[in-house]
Amino acid sequence: MASSSGVAASVAPATRRPTAALVGNPNTGKTTLFNALSGLRQRVGNYPGVTVETKKGQMTIAGQVFDLIDLPGTYSLAPRSPDEMVAVDVILGQQTGEARPDVVVAIVDASNLERNLYLTTQLLELGVPVVIALNMLDVAEGQGLKVDAERLARQIGLPVIPIQANKGKNLDALKQAIARAAAHPPGQPFLPEKKPTFPNAFECETQSLQAVLGPEIPAFLVRRLLLDVGGYIGERLAGKNGQTLSDKVEAARQRLQEAGCPVPAVEARCRYAWIREVTAGVVERPAVRPVTATDRLDRVLTHRI
Ligand SMILES: Nc1nc2c(ncn2[C@@H]2O[C@H](COP(=O)(O)OP(=O)(O)O)[C@@H](O)[C@H]2O)c(=O)[nH]1
Numbered sequence: 001m002a003s004s005s006g007v008a009a010s011v012a013p014a015t016r017r018p019t020a021a022l023v024g025n026p027n028t029g030k031t032t033l034f035n036a037l038s039g040l041r042q043r044v045g046n047y048p049g050v051t052v053e054t055k056k057g058q059m060t061i062a063g064q065v066f067d068l069i070d071l072p073g074t075y076s077l078a079p080r081s082p083d084e085m086v087a088v089d090v091i092l093g094q095q096t097g098e099a100r101p102d103v104v105v106a107i108v109d110a111s112n113l114e115r116n117l118y119l120t121t122q123l124l125e126l127g128v129p130v131v132i133a134l135n136m137l138d139v140a141e142g143q144g145l146k147v148d149a150e151r152l153a154r155q156i157g158l159p160v161i162p163i164q165a166n167k168g169k170n171l172d173a174l175k176q177a178i179a180r181a182a183a184h185p186p187g188q189p190f191l192p193e194k195k196p197t198f199p200n201a202f203e204c205e206t207q208s209l210q211a212v213l214g215p216e217i218p219a220f221l222v223r224r225l226l227l228d229v230g231g232y233i234g235e236r237l238a239g240k241n242g243q244t245l246s247d248k249v250e251a252a253r254q255r256l257q258e259a260g261c262p263v264p265a266v267e268a269r270c271r272y273a274w275i276r277e278v279t280a281g282v283v284e285r286p287a288v289r290p291v292t293a294t295d296r297l298d299r300v301l302t303h304r305i
């Protein structure tokens with residue numbers, strides 16, 4: 001018996017497949033990228049109690065097989081329903097039967113950089129390594145935008161890999177970046193070089209709430225509990241903690257209001273300040289709006305006769 005358990009113990013770490021999760025705003029090319037990375041090795045599933053689909057597949061990087069999860073597209077990780085909670089639960093490793101991802105691939109639409117990075121700032125608070133796949137660069141170029149991926153990577157302190165998902169361009173570089181990020185020791189939180197900073201008053205309130213809830217509630221959820229008025233996390237935790245918790249949250253929000261950092265506005269303010277900082281000088285816009293296909297079509301149509 002001793003020898004068979006010894007074998008199991010030595011085999012287990014080698015057979016555990018690393019997992020990468022794809023996260024992004026809707027229409028950023030997430031499914032296209034998922035298909036390009038996983039090919040036909042994929043299946044669609046639902047977690048119990050939710051209606052959104054989550055696709056799972058596999059990809060191989062330098063001979064190592066990775067599990068790949070395509071999470072439902074979202075603009076923000078501020079869940080209002082069990083459906084919107086799926087991405088958060090999976091990334092926090094709280095989804096039953098699902099391994100916590102070793103790396104999150106944030107797909108970012110280069111033609112809409114600032115808005116897309118809002119979700120990225122939230123991902124940085126989840127303690128999991130993040131790699132940015134900068135997609136839709138051809139669309140950005142078509143709009144006359146020049147996006148400096150290297151500068152963004154430097155300023156943001158994360159790998160930023162320019163890709164074109166629908167043409168399968170640069171996916172090898174993305175895979176290598178995923179493998180490098182996945183090598184981060186599991187169980188050790190990933191601390192990004194540069195995170196958005198929230199006012200002290202907000203940090204103090206989250207710490208007090210964390211003390212009430214206990215260390216088993218991830219810090220990310222405590223922050224969301226405070227930020228998301230009428231949000232799903234409040235609903236879920238209320239089941240366990242009753243009226244006293246919601247009274248405490250309400251009192252904390254009141255104090256934040258008085259301290260000049262009202263929720264939820266404080267979140268957008270802090271995140272957009274960070275976004276402005278990390279995108280400074282990254283996007284070069286055309287001095288004159290280029291002539292688009294629509295303009296040309298308009299011209300043809302208005303000179304028809
Ligand atoms: N021009 C361009 N189109 C892309 C690129 N990546 C994906 N697409 C297209 O964008 C559309 C939305 O992609 P999809 O993968 O469904 O986006 P999702 O909603 O994020 O899953 C599809 O028509 C894709 O073919 C890209 O890099 N450039």
Ligand SMILES: [Mg+2]
Nearest residue numbers: 030031032073
């Ligand atoms: Mg999709």
